Amino acid sequence: MIPITKHLGRYFSLISLISVLIITILSNVGMNIFFTRYLQNAQRSQDQTIVSYVEDLAEQEGFTPLTLMGIEHYAFTMSAEVILEDPSGKVILGTSDPQGVEKGKTSREDYMDSSKYLYRIYPMVIKGSSQGSLLIGRPQSIFAVKEDRMFLLTINGIYLLAAMISLSIGFLLRHKVSGNFLRPIFAIQENTRVIEQGAYDAVKPVSSRTIELNALSDSINTMALQLKEQEHLRRRLTADMAHELRTPLSTINSHLEAIIDGVWEATPERLAILQEEIARLTGLMKDLGDLNYLESGEIRLQVQEVDLTLLVGSVLENFHPIFHAQGKKLEAELQEGLMIKGDKDRLTQILVNLLSNGLKYTNSGGRVQVILKRSPQGILLEVRDDGIGISTQDLPFIFERLYRGDRSRSRESGGKGIGLTITRALVEAHDGRIWVTSEEGKGTSVFVELPEK
Ligand SMILES: Nc1ncnc2c1ncn2[C@@H]1O[C@H](COP(=O)(O)OP(=O)(O)OP(=O)(O)O)[C@@H](O)[C@H]1O
Ligand SMILES: [Mg+2]
Incomplete structure (x- = not known):
């Protein structure tokens, strides 16, 4: 080299x-x-x-x-x-x-x-x-x-001189030209070294007049931003995971200690509390396992022709009593006969997750609307609520595993922060896409678009 x-x-x-x-x-x-x-x-x-x-x-x-x-x-x-x-x-x-x-x-x-x-x-x-x-x-x-003959010799002599002059200019210029290329390359190299050490904030912008070098520098800087975000998510996931496990485990532990020490009697009610915590942990593990399976791309859907209008209607039917009990309204606007090819149970799971969120994140007297209609790209399902909404800081992350917006509130409501992650994986397994618009304090709309049969 x-x-x-x-x-x-x-x-x-x-x-x-x-x-x-x-x-x-x-x-x-x-x-x-x-x-x-x-x-x-x-x-x-x-x-x-x-x-x-x-x-x-x-x-x-x-x-x-x-x-x-x-x-x-x-x-x-x-x-x-x-x-x-x-x-x-x-x-x-x-x-x-x-x-x-x-x-x-x-x-x-x-x-x-x-x-x-x-x-x-x-x-x-x-x-x-x-x-x-x-x-x-x-x-x-x-x-x-x-x-x-002399005339020809003179002309050729001039050419030889020109060759020598241009060779010398090239020789002198090579440092200047290579410097112009090298300066941004060195700066980019320094940035990659900084990224390698995980100091993402120390990445400096590199300006060059060469389009390709600018593009290279831009993609490296974008990569640094993404790595930083991934790193942040990874840390948060570990913290969330520890938190998720610690709370039920310490509840179980303190209860068992009290029972062993004879402070407490092991009544069926107390044991039921312990069982509830264990069920919660088991549920979380099952969800995480499910998610890994979904995201591995090995998921096998039981694909059949599904009348989505009917399916949504029957899920809504099941939810009506819960909404009613909490003093909330559940409304529907469903276009007739929308057929898709998909997995009935998984489609139901998508809807259950979205309706549960709608229920969880609206206050008493709140309203959740489900709209199903044909769109230019296929079938569009919208679950709209007038609940607490999602802050702009949280919005980009709500599809990440264990990510919960307002932690204390969603813990109160029993959320694990995994529902939307699973939902997205299921939508994508159906070749669809999912996105959310929300305004804090005003409400949230979750859109799911699926290809029509
Ligand atoms: N309709 C909504 N209104 C307001 N915030 C929402 C809504 N849907 C989701 N969120 C926010 O997104 C976060 C992630 O949602 P997700 O459904 O993945 O988790 P969860 O509801 O907290 O727990 P679970 O795993 O039990 O569903 C929630 O914690 C909440 O902060
Ligand atoms: Mg949820």
Whole structure:
């Protein structure tokens, strides 16, 4: 493994090298094509000047040793190879070997070097009659001419310089760039270390101009918040659990002590109190066991077609006497014939839990309404009461195990704080969802939405 600075340094160097290489290759190829074309055009017009020059000389003075020398000179200044032939095709001047004619070289092949030069033939016409022809040779490649070669070398030298400059800039910048990345990464790393130690409040916000790093930091901070909440719930659950167990156990213990010490006689009434406490504990254990089973996802529902309207109606029927006895009203508004696929007993359990809460958390004279109707997503059951309501602090937690809003009051009413947890698990097992709206002192509405058959 290597540090990010080195990584970035390597990438920067590689990218600048590749880009300079590509520019060099492309511009060399381009220059070869366009420069050659430009040179050829320039040479053609130069050729014309040479032809006119030779024609003028021939017309005015004919080809004398002096005029031939003038032509040779002129060709040299134009960087051209010239071969002059008379009308019979015999060479009278070849600038590649000015003394060639005297040595008996009379054919154009004696002077031509086609591997190095490209020859163009121009007929010489003076006053309408042919005066032979002029062959003008030019270098095949632009590299053959020194000035052109120098021009190309200079351009490529500039590219090499550019490569070196961009490499050095990349080398210098790598610390700055990697610093920009690294600073937030280090801060995020520090946050995860803090979370690891459980100091969730010490998590600091990290600001970065990189979207991805911001998103990473945000999710880590959200995770810290969730962990903190989980931790809080876990502590509260342990405390609640201890409390739940301690109270009945100490009641049982003190009663038994008094009986053993002979202070109390073990009357059936006293033993009944003990049995009640034991039943309460057993009930709590059963509920917790039930909940674990429900939440494990292994729950097996006895699914059948259920007329929810009828089912709700019959549960309400059973509750009427209890409400009546406590001076509370129980009202219903049920849409007819709402069918779902579900477990009859579990659906009954959902309703019993919600109605028990409605009963428990309304004062005398209170009212609980049950509304069952079709909704866009399926069937909506609402259990609404005008009771004590739930505080905004408690509202997010009421579905947690053993969570009870007002502890003293719900203990008085015998609540274990597990009813809604079980209810939610049952609703979700039916592919439904449950939510609560409430206002402290005004009342509560629990909504259960289930998919229609
Ligand atoms: N209709 C309601 N009105 C006011 N508070 C409610 C209502 N329903 C639930 N709560 C609050 O939510 C908490 C959790 O409810 P839940 O039904 O899970 O537990 P419980 O009623 O206390 O005990 P149990 O396990 O016996 O049902 C309650 O303690 C209470 O504070
Ligand atoms: Mg309850």
